[in-house]
Amino acid sequence: MNRGIIGAAVGAVLALTWIVLGFWAFVFVAVAMFIGVVAGRAMDGHFDPRAFADAFRGRRSSS
Template identity: 45%
Template sequence: MSATVTGIAIGAALAFAALAYGFWGFILVALFVAIGALVGRIVSGKTDVSGLVDALRGRRSSS
């Protein structure tokens, strides 16, 4: 699945959530989509967890 098709699917899901559940439902679905994307990147090895934790703690890394 290409990035364009994935973006369209996510946009459609968020639009449906906004129409069906209102603003807070939209926010909740968007949060779950973001968490799912992050977990997917961690599992596939595209995101370094220790680097992410260091960035959230305010530590900088040069690597």
């Protein structure tokens, strides 16, 4: 699948959650999706905590 399509689907799920269930349900769904992505990447062996922390802080490296 194209990453744009996946991003649109994720955005639609979060928007509908907010509209239908409210803000706190939206926050819960967003956190659950984030935990799922991290767990999936860790199981695949593609999760680097240091790179993730650097990206979260806005630090990127081209090397």
